[in-house]
Amino acid sequence: MNIPRVVRFFAVALVGMAAWSAAFLLAADPLPSWNDSAAKQSIITFVEKTTAPGSPDFVPPARRIAAFDNDGTLWAEKPLYVQLYFALDRVKQLAPQHPEWKQMEPFAALLRGDEKTALAAGKLAILKIIMATHTGMTVEEFDQIVKDWIAQARHPVTHRLFTEMVYQPMLEVLAFLRAHGFKTYIVSGGGIEFMRPWTERVYGIPPEQVVGTSVQIRYEVRDGRPVLVRLPRLDFIDDRDGKPIGINAHVGRRPIAAFGNSDGDLQMLEWTAAEPGLRLALLVHHTDAKREWAYDRGAEKALATARSKGWTVVDMQRDWKTIYPPENK
Amino acid sequence: MNIPRVVRFFAVALVGMAAWSAAFLLAADPLPSWNDSAAKQSIITFVEKTTAPGSPDFVPPARRIAAFDNDGTLWAEKPLYVQLYFALDRVKQLAPQHPEWKQMEPFAALLRGDEKTALAAGKLAILKIIMATHTGMTVEEFDQIVKDWIAQARHPVTHRLFTEMVYQPMLEVLAFLRAHGFKTYIVSGGGIEFMRPWTERVYGIPPEQVVGTSVQIRYEVRDGRPVLVRLPRLDFIDDRDGKPIGINAHVGRRPIAAFGNSDGDLQMLEWTAAEPGLRLALLVHHTDAKREWAYDRGAEKALATARSKGWTVVDMQRDWKTIYPPENK
Numbered sequence: 070m071n072i073p074r075v076v077r078f079f080a081v082a083l084v085g086m087a088a089w090s091a092a093f094l095l096a097a098d099p100l101p102s103w104n105d106s107a108a109k110q111s112i113i114t115f116v117e118k119t120t121a122p123g124s125p126d127f128v129p130p131a132r133r134i135a136a137f138d139n140d141g142t143l144w145a146e147k148p149l150y151v152q153l154y155f156a157l158d159r160v161k162q163l164a165p166q167h168p169e170w171k172q173m174e175p176f177a178a179l180l181r182g183d184e185k186t187a188l189a190a191g192k193l194a195i196l197k198i199i200m201a202t203h204t205g206m207t208v209e210e211f212d213q214i215v216k217d218w219i220a221q222a223r224h225p226v227t228h229r230l231f232t233e234m235v236y237q238p239m240l241e242v243l244a245f246l247r248a249h250g251f252k253t254y255i256v257s258g259g260g261i262e263f264m265r266p267w268t269e270r271v272y273g274i275p276p277e278q279v280v281g282t283s284v285q286i287r288y289e290v291r292d293g294r295p296v297l298v299r300l301p302r303l304d305f306i307d308d309r310d311g312k313p314i315g316i317n318a319h320v321g322r323r324p325i326a327a328f329g330n331s332d333g334d335l336q337m338l339e340w341t342a343a344e345p346g347l348r349l350a351l352l353v354h355h356t357d358a359k360r361e362w363a364y365d366r367g368a369e370k371a372l373a374t375a376r377s378k379g380w381t382v383v384d385m386q387r388d389w390k391t392i393y394p395p396e397n398k
Numbered sequence: 399m400n401i402p403r404v405v406r407f408f409a410v411a412l413v414g415m416a417a418w419s420a421a422f423l424l425a426a427d428p429l430p431s432w433n434d435s436a437a438k439q440s441i442i443t444f445v446e447k448t449t450a451p452g453s454p455d456f457v458p459p460a461r462r463i464a465a466f467d468n469d470g471t472l473w474a475e476k477p478l479y480v481q482l483y484f485a486l487d488r489v490k491q492l493a494p495q496h497p498e499w500k501q502m503e504p505f506a507a508l509l510r511g512d513e514k515t516a517l518a519a520g521k522l523a524i525l526k527i528i529m530a531t532h533t534g535m536t537v538e539e540f541d542q543i544v545k546d547w548i549a550q551a552r553h554p555v556t557h558r559l560f561t562e563m564v565y566q567p568m569l570e571v572l573a574f575l576r577a578h579g580f581k582t583y584i585v586s587g588g589g590i591e592f593m594r595p596w597t598e599r600v601y602g603i604p605p606e607q608v609v610g611t612s613v614q615i616r617y618e619v620r621d622g623r624p625v626l627v628r629l630p631r632l633d634f635i636d637d638r639d640g641k642p643i644g645i646n647a648h649v650g651r652r653p654i655a656a657f658g659n660s661d662g663d664l665q666m667l668e669w670t671a672a673e674p675g676l677r678l679a680l681l682v683h684h685t686d687a688k689r690e691w692a693y694d695r696g697a698e699k700a701l702a703t704a705r706s707k708g709w710t711v712v713d714m715q716r717d718w719k720t721i722y723p724p725e726n727k
């Protein structure tokens with residue numbers, strides 16, 4: 070058959086483009102913000118081995134579940150958890166409706182601008198602040214309150230939007246995993262309904278893949294319209310033992326990869342790593358006092374376990390070229 | 399430009415094939431087991447209007463959430479819920495390890511073969527049976543127990559596998575919705591971990607899209623291996639008010655379509671239907687004493703509400719050509 074010139078031209082062009090794309094994809098670094106390191110290599114090797122057809126460690130797509138802690142693993146958690154800044158702003162905003170707060174701790178201290186005293190009162194004080202600021206409204210109203218706040222709230226030290234204080238190297242890990250058929254979940258001690266309004270935009274993680282701490286919810290009909298109302302009672306604490314339990318409740322499968330940074334993530338990492346087959350348990354170690362923060366406090370057990378079990382430990386200072394995405398000015 | 403003949407030939411062939419495929423797709427009936435009826439048409443119209451680009455009722459894929467009750471909506475629930483047959487079989491199987499059951503109700507009645515007396519003792523008796531047969535093991539052990547049972551358990555009247563007593567017309571609705579970018583969820587009063595082991599195989603619904611009633615879970619390390627253990631305490635009842643609450647906890651979005659068959663589904667249907675925008679609330683009405691069962695009991699409120707609000711009511715006897723899929727012999 071005498072193939073006409075125009076067909077031959079397109080055929081050659083197509084083959085050329087395909088070869089070039091393949092070469093480009095192979096050469097492209099999926100984790101460009103990571104320095105070459107054992108940590109980077111362990112992520113790449115894990116993804117290659119669990120997803121290459123014919124690999125002895127191959128995992129079918131349905132079982133490719135990856136769980137990420139949020140505070141300190143996907144975004145900064147110092148000097149305070151972001152959700153606490155939200156709660157403190159809400160106290161100021163709601164104060165006119167609560168004249169009694171002027172005489173009531175921990176609110177009085179907060180309204181005097183003395184956060185230290187307010188928070189030093191411990192877990193019960195923090196719980197009081199959370200309940201007073203996070204409940205009473207419908208879930209849809211709360212969604213809007215969080216969206217409005219997070220669109221403009223800034224970090225007290227860097228003055229960047231909190232949503233710009235996410236870790237660029239971890240955004241790359243999320244994208245790399247998803248490009249290889251992984252389903253990425255957030256599994257955080259933070260409030261599930263505090264995260265859902267923005268995780269899709271910021272991390273590419275939809276609300277149904279967010280697991281977190283929750284308050285009790287009541288179904289009621291308000292003005293003829295059925296709504297869900299947030300009650301001032303804790304329902305589930307998604308921390309420590311709660312993380313595997315929360316993953317089981319939401320996903321119904323054990324993850325094959327888990328990412329954390331503190332003792333609150335230890336059980337999730339242990340539960341993930343313990344299964345037979347290739348597993349990835351990764352701990353972000355905050356070692357960068359200059360570009361971020363350096364601290365081991367609250368992560369001592371997790372760090373010791375990671376070392377003894379040979380989990381991947383990321384040294385932020387050494388392993389990450391950049392911490393945050395470029396500024397959006 | 400003088401287009402060579404071979405190119406022209408391929409171009410004409412391609413256009414012809416495209417037109418033929420489009421015509422075929424338009425002509426193919428997505429719900430072949432449904433008789434032409436208002437119910438069938440309301441499903442098709444809803445899917446077309448919410449998914450056609452440019453439609454005033456268009457809903458972006460991320461918001462295409464459809465929630466399905468299970469018992470009586472996706473499979474038969476008579477004469478007893480399938481999960482009760484599982485519990486009764488487990489009582490017989492576990493009896494040798496529980497000699498005390500011979501003197502202890504409701505177990506004694508069950509072991510004498512007197513199910514009626516045992517179940518007539520009411521909710522507390524049923525709860526005792528569920529807790530004695532569904533807890534104490536790890537979630538992975540329970541998963542295997544359910545898989546082994548459902549692979550061979552048969553319905554006492556039809557002698558078909560329970561997994562063959564699913565409704566063929568509803569399997570078509572599930573597939574039709576998914577083909578149009580919907581995410582299909584089960585939202586059932588049944589046990590979440592009783593359903594997850596087989597919903598993917600039977601309905602194409604993966605474990606992370608199953609919402610149900612749960613028991614409390616404890617994380618523990620058994621023989622050096624971290625596991626989750628099922629405790630004999632109720633955690634969450636996914637029925638009535640619990641259905642919208644369960645959907646909110648798992649999905650974080652309000653569905654745009656909901657399917658049920660009883661008063662236990664009423665709040666889910668109301669919560670779904672109440673939002674502005676095109677919504678589908680559908681109630682399966684059991685009217686077919688010959689091919690399935692005919693009963694209104696336990697659905698009186700739902701039926702009355704469906705009629706007063708103009709929801710879609712499926713008359714099984716009139717609207718469904720077939721009830722179950724063809725037998726697998």
